[in-house]
Amino acid sequence: MANITKKRIAIIGAGPCGLSQLIAFKQAEKEQRIELICFERQAEWGGLWQYTALTGIDPCGELIHSSMYRHLWTNGPKEMLEYVDYPFEKHFGRAVSSYPPRAIMYDYIIGRATAADIHKFIRFRTAVRFVNFDVNTKQFHVTIQDLLNEKILEHLTFDHVIVATGHYTLPNVPNFEGISKFPGRVLHSHDYRGADEFVDKNILIIGGSYSAEDIGIQCYKFGARSITISYRSFPMNFKWPDNIKEVPMLIRMEGHTAYFKDGTSVDNIDCIILCTGYRHNHSYMAEPLRLYCSGNLFIPSNLYKGIFWSAELRLAYLGMQNQTYSLNMFDIQAALVRDVFLGYVKLPDDDDEKKREEDISQWQAREQVIAANDHEGFTDLQTDYIRDIVSCCDQNTVPKFDLERAKAGFYKFFNDKREDFITFRDQTFTSIFPPYNEAPPCQIKWTKNMDDSIEGYLSSIKTT
Amino acid sequence: MANITKKRIAIIGAGPCGLSQLIAFKQAEKEQRIELICFERQAEWGGLWQYTALTGIDPCGELIHSSMYRHLWTNGPKEMLEYVDYPFEKHFGRAVSSYPPRAIMYDYIIGRATAADIHKFIRFRTAVRFVNFDVNTKQFHVTIQDLLNEKILEHLTFDHVIVATGHYTLPNVPNFEGISKFPGRVLHSHDYRGADEFVDKNILIIGGSYSAEDIGIQCYKFGARSITISYRSFPMNFKWPDNIKEVPMLIRMEGHTAYFKDGTSVDNIDCIILCTGYRHNHSYMAEPLRLYCSGNLFIPSNLYKGIFWSAELRLAYLGMQNQTYSLNMFDIQAALVRDVFLGYVKLPDDDDEKKREEDISQWQAREQVIAANDHEGFTDLQTDYIRDIVSCCDQNTVPKFDLERAKAGFYKFFNDKREDFITFRDQTFTSIFPPYNEAPPCQIKWTKNMDDSIEGYLSSIKTT
Numbered sequence: 001m002a003n004i005t006k007k008r009i010a011i012i013g014a015g016p017c018g019l020s021q022l023i024a025f026k027q028a029e030k031e032q033r034i035e036l037i038c039f040e041r042q043a044e045w046g047g048l049w050q051y052t053a054l055t056g057i058d059p060c061g062e063l064i065h066s067s068m069y070r071h072l073w074t075n076g077p078k079e080m081l082e083y084v085d086y087p088f089e090k091h092f093g094r095a096v097s098s099y100p101p102r103a104i105m106y107d108y109i110i111g112r113a114t115a116a117d118i119h120k121f122i123r124f125r126t127a128v129r130f131v132n133f134d135v136n137t138k139q140f141h142v143t144i145q146d147l148l149n150e151k152i153l154e155h156l157t158f159d160h161v162i163v164a165t166g167h168y169t170l171p172n173v174p175n176f177e178g179i180s181k182f183p184g185r186v187l188h189s190h191d192y193r194g195a196d197e198f199v200d201k202n203i204l205i206i207g208g209s210y211s212a213e214d215i216g217i218q219c220y221k222f223g224a225r226s227i228t229i230s231y232r233s234f235p236m237n238f239k240w241p242d243n244i245k246e247v248p249m250l251i252r253m254e255g256h257t258a259y260f261k262d263g264t265s266v267d268n269i270d271c272i273i274l275c276t277g278y279r280h281n282h283s284y285m286a287e288p289l290r291l292y293c294s295g296n297l298f299i300p301s302n303l304y305k306g307i308f309w310s311a312e313l314r315l316a317y318l319g320m321q322n323q324t325y326s327l328n329m330f331d332i333q334a335a336l337v338r339d340v341f342l343g344y345v346k347l348p349d350d351d352d353e354k355k356r357e358e359d360i361s362q363w364q365a366r367e368q369v370i371a372a373n374d375h376e377g378f379t380d381l382q383t384d385y386i387r388d389i390v391s392c393c394d395q396n397t398v399p400k401f402d403l404e405r406a407k408a409g410f411y412k413f414f415n416d417k418r419e420d421f422i423t424f425r426d427q428t429f430t431s432i433f434p435p436y437n438e439a440p441p442c443q444i445k446w447t448k449n450m451d452d453s454i455e456g457y458l459s460s461i462k463t464t
Numbered sequence: 465m466a467n468i469t470k471k472r473i474a475i476i477g478a479g480p481c482g483l484s485q486l487i488a489f490k491q492a493e494k495e496q497r498i499e500l501i502c503f504e505r506q507a508e509w510g511g512l513w514q515y516t517a518l519t520g521i522d523p524c525g526e527l528i529h530s531s532m533y534r535h536l537w538t539n540g541p542k543e544m545l546e547y548v549d550y551p552f553e554k555h556f557g558r559a560v561s562s563y564p565p566r567a568i569m570y571d572y573i574i575g576r577a578t579a580a581d582i583h584k585f586i587r588f589r590t591a592v593r594f595v596n597f598d599v600n601t602k603q604f605h606v607t608i609q610d611l612l613n614e615k616i617l618e619h620l621t622f623d624h625v626i627v628a629t630g631h632y633t634l635p636n637v638p639n640f641e642g643i644s645k646f647p648g649r650v651l652h653s654h655d656y657r658g659a660d661e662f663v664d665k666n667i668l669i670i671g672g673s674y675s676a677e678d679i680g681i682q683c684y685k686f687g688a689r690s691i692t693i694s695y696r697s698f699p700m701n702f703k704w705p706d707n708i709k710e711v712p713m714l715i716r717m718e719g720h721t722a723y724f725k726d727g728t729s730v731d732n733i734d735c736i737i738l739c740t741g742y743r744h745n746h747s748y749m750a751e752p753l754r755l756y757c758s759g760n761l762f763i764p765s766n767l768y769k770g771i772f773w774s775a776e777l778r779l780a781y782l783g784m785q786n787q788t789y790s791l792n793m794f795d796i797q798a799a800l801v802r803d804v805f806l807g808y809v810k811l812p813d814d815d816d817e818k819k820r821e822e823d824i825s826q827w828q829a830r831e832q833v834i835a836a837n838d839h840e841g842f843t844d845l846q847t848d849y850i851r852d853i854v855s856c857c858d859q860n861t862v863p864k865f866d867l868e869r870a871k872a873g874f875y876k877f878f879n880d881k882r883e884d885f886i887t888f889r890d891q892t893f894t895s896i897f898p899p900y901n902e903a904p905p906c907q908i909k910w911t912k913n914m915d916d917s918i919e920g921y922l923s924s925i926k927t928t
Binding site for chain 1: 527534644747
């Protein structure tokens, strides 16, 4: 009898969102109410936090998922993304600083997933090739491919599908006159693996957001000769070191010379790094279920509460928004998906698609009036968004943290960067949930810290 | 009346094979017997002969097709691939040497296509997403996507489909222990764009075929410090310059050190270039029509006469074999496809699939006994294959060249390489069709020739 009523739920992707979702469902799985399968293209879990030196295509013929690079350290304070049920201190047995390196982040995320015993739900090296929905049977038809034996396709059915594939994998590549004939290296930040490849080079970075600022400062840290950052709309205007300068939009390349919108030019460019962001790619979803998202939006179209496919609430997309908040927001989204799919709560506009669309439109209207460089404005928006979805969840189980402290933390983070971009990672923050601990500092300044291994990093944190 | 009997034919890809096919059909198009559409993902024609500095993903979100690099010169004598109806001398108005640079090859291929007035048949920036066959109506259903507006999918039907997508785009990436943690640049030859990026570096090349030998010698030409080439089965054993050496299979990477199968190791590797070939990728074909080809074979499975899908002769695959011959073989394959699809000739085993499979098996048996490094053996096989398909064509229209002269030309080419790999591109060859002209030499030795532009190259050829 129990078997007959089991809900079959597919999760696509075992990155941070997929793992949050698996953990959220774990409790229900104990009650034998669901059958859960998570499909993951990669050989390991952890999604974009995995590092590989490889670029381009992986051994299974799939696009390399990760955009991680050597010497990447978090670009926001860890306190603002910390899992409420699994603090860093619990995982490492000691407090860590506010800006740890990638290996620490990966170890932390995987540590929680391991503790939650969810590995068994994941089918690795399995790609979802097509998802369709039968409006009569209310079933999703999912075609998957075994990447270790490309001839094996399997057709499965599910009551629910949760898309957690991320949106930082398919590079957005604008066209610039002359760039295809540039007589040097051109790469997208997706394929950037370390500034040690650019020592003594003149680098042209195209972009004005997180990738551009971080790869720019990495190139400075590792000894590039000069870094020219070309922005589209407005400069980041940080207090850059002497060999970093910001210039307007690239108009064309001619040989090794870059020409910009303001009539200026820079000669002897050795390498162009396109920090021009990513595209959503959900081509494996049948047309009526496919999320199209032009650019990186805080409020994507068609997603009710930023999660549920408005036209068919049995389908959810996790973490599809541009993110100020990340891991802890995914946990709340995952809690709401669980609560709704298992019938613990009802969505406010459960039975009225028009009202759902109105709700989405209202949020979109808020986003549209925020200036593109108003980081505080977007933080306010996403804070309110989280407050909204928390209110929809089962209040007994939703993971909660202090949203006002979080917002204040982000404000401090933006200020730190504006005050001194070179030192912002040396600052410390206070946790946003009890007991509100203050992080210890790292004893090596970030610009001098060349050891991003777990061991090296932990040894640089003062234990009290 | 004429309209009713028009055959609808789709060609996928406007590279060398697709262009040969369009030109072959051109005559029939005049007779109004067919309706022809060629779908091309890229913005321009010429397939893999196009060069772009970009790597990874293109502005439409598609995998960059081309593996071309700066300073690539043909790696075989042009006489062995010359179009019978369009000699190089006709295109350039003068004789050219036997090993021209990429720009010359591209100009030549596009020159013939332009003269043939076939541009109008091509829908550029259009990707074929799915091809299915209805056994009842005997129609192919083809789903295409407008890459400039990703939301636009179109469903078309055809009487015939010809796959001409190439098989040098999706990198084959073997796994090596430790390579994903290598603290330097790792790239596949697909993403290699020029040896000027590797001046003074210690390069590790993995592979033992055309990519490995050419990228190895390019790195030498442009001043890499050392080039270590790791082979899987056997060394190429050319008389390499002092700073190139061949070693057995890579076993693992540890930091910057490479360990090989024979127990030796090389330290201080700066960069690893995977010259490990490509994978066939026909995932847009429905399962029953999909060519799977493990590796680069001279006789692929399931293709009758190396072209026709044995289980459904309305479907053809062009140029899917490993190639000694190339452009001139594509012309003959295209002629046979035209002759068969338009009913000018009947295939020998037209009505007997079992006999077709036997025919394929016999050719496969021949390939299987050829040693992997027996270039002359594979040339004999492909020469006989071409003789076979020529015999199937309408003898009045099939483009013919002297197969014995071609074979002798390839033998000389292999010998030239064995005698002196550094100078083989300075040799000259004789045309394989009347009037059997001897090519003039290039007046600058290849290792010293740093100008691969059309103008630079042509000015270096002595006019008589």
